Amino acid sequence: MRQRIVRLALVGGVIVLAMLLLLATCGGGDGGGKEADDSPSRPAGRSASGPTTRLDVPPEYTTGRGWEVVAAGPGYALSHPTGRLAYLVKAPGDRYRLRTLDTETGRAGWSGEAWRPQDPGRVPGLLTVAKDDQEFFVTWSFGKAGDGLAPSGTFVSLDVYEVTGGERRRVEVPWSGVPAVTVTGPDILISDSGAGGALVDPVxxxxxxxxATAVTYPKGCASCRQLTEVRGQTPKGLLLSGVREFWVRGGWFSRNGAPKGADPTTGVPTSVAPGLILAKWRLAKGAKRSGTHQMWAVHDAATGRSTVSVECHTPAIEPGAYPQAVLSPSGRYLVAGNLAFDLEERKGFCFEEEDGSARLTLASVTDGGSAYGSTRARDADEALRGEGGGPVGMSFTTGEVEALAPNTRLPEAEISGTGIFRWTDREDRPHLLGYPRVG
Incomplete structure (x- = not known):
């Protein structure tokens, strides 16, 4: 009798072990790690004790709660009205899948069907665009044409997903040359550093x-005809620039919206964000500091008028790439390199040393008026990777900069009170983490 009981116990143990193995292969919760199949979305890594990975972060955030996704693609997109985050994961057969999660809870949202980009060797781009009170996540890739088009042709392929439900629309645009795909306005803009482009309606x-032949130029602007380039989309139409000065075709002209104290014929747009343009200007001729300083101004994209400006030393060497403007979720604060602007209070800050060298590079900013960056970093990407000098935090309330602990990882963005952080482990797997703001 005892022998029979032992046998039953062994059989029961085998059954339990088989069930555990089945659950281990079918369940999970690594939020997008290596996939052996083409299964639907898995939930992000969550637990009562918080994410497994505990980074050193600014004291405004806690690592005791939050969520973690392993092996997500290098890019992500945010929908602030819904609190959703979209990210890409690899799928079998050189394919990708778009997944979403709720940034406040970490719970998995909808997951799109797997698809193959035009160039499997490059990770597709990922953006967010809003039009007619609707929001969309957009993935895009560029490469040779497929069925039905000339084999030698290339095109931009876009998949447009409705943010809340995930309904997808595919749009393919024949295109030659390397494209730039941006969403500074209500449409998706495809351009190629020239005067022409294409607009895709996400709805x-x-x-x-x-x-390019359809471009019209402001009267009396000779520099507008040199190096003419589409820079973005505004509520009034396409934004274009020449070697100096910028305008909206059939709309406003930068010369009429120059900031006070600037030479109105010298404006150059350096970065475009939804609804806003960051531009640099020479000081007016005869101004006391015209030989050593230049003016940076934020312009309303709908009118072209300057809303806030600040003076900084002119760099000894013109940078190869200008700082990218980064907005807080509400749009009140803007940071770019060593510049910071409170658009509501109309205050501008330039963080530089006495000799005119940049003191820091700011890379992200929150609605609470906290900005984060690094000293001696060449750009925002370098600061977010933890390279360059030491990490710093800046307060718009006081205008002061405070050094953070040397190993502090900076938030790339904040949404629904959650800071978004990135980290790569020793196995070269990227981790995407959400840590809540304290209080």
Missing amino acids: EGGVTRIP
């Missing part, structure tokens, strides 16, 4: 071509 999927 209807329609494509509007803008040939």
Whole structure:
């Protein structure tokens, strides 16, 4: 009798072990790690004790709660009205899948069907665009044409997903040359550093071509005809610039919206964000500091008028790339390199040393008026990777900069009171983490 009981116990143990193995292969919760199949979305890594990975972060955030996704793609997109985050994961057969999660809870949202980009060797781009009170996540890739088009042709392929439900629309635009795909306005803009481009309507999927020959120039602006380039989309139309000065075709002209104290014929847009343009200007001729300083101004994209400005030393060497403007979720604060602007209070800050060298590079900013960056970093990406000098925090309330602990990882963005952080482990797997703000 005892022998029979032992046998039953062994059989029961085998059954339990098999069930555990089945659950281990089918369940999970690594939020997008290596996949052996083409299964639907898995939840992000969450537990009562918080994410497994505990980074050194600014004291405003806690690592005791939050969520973690392993092996997410290098890019992500945010929807602030819904609190959703979208990210890409690899799927079998050189394919990718778009997944979403709720940034406040870490719970998995909808997951799109797997698809193959035009160039499997490059991770697709990922953006967020809003039009007609609707929001969309957009993935895009560029490469040779597929069925039905000339084998030698290339095109931009876009998948447009409705943010809340995940309904997808595919749009393919024949395109030659390396494209830039941006969303500074209500449409998706495809451009190539020239005067032409194409606009894709995210709601209807329609494509509007803008040939370079259709460009019109402001009267009396000779510099507008040199190195003419599409820079973005505004509520009033496409934003264009020349070697100096910028304008909206059929709309406003930068010369009429120059900041006070600037030479109105010298404006150069350096970065475009939804609804806003960051531009640099020479000081007016005869100004006391015209030989050593230049003016940076934030312009309303709808009118072209300057809303706030600040003076900084002119760099000894013109930078190869200008700082990218980064907005807080509400749009009140803007940071770019060593510049910071409170758009509501109309205050501008320039953080530089006495000799004019940049004191720091700011890379992210929150609605609470906290900005984060690094000293001696060449750009925002370097600061977020923890390279360059030491990490710092800046307060818009006081205008002061405070050094953070040397190993502090900076938040790339904040949404729904959650800071978004990145980290790569020793196995070269990227981790995407959400740590809540304290209080």
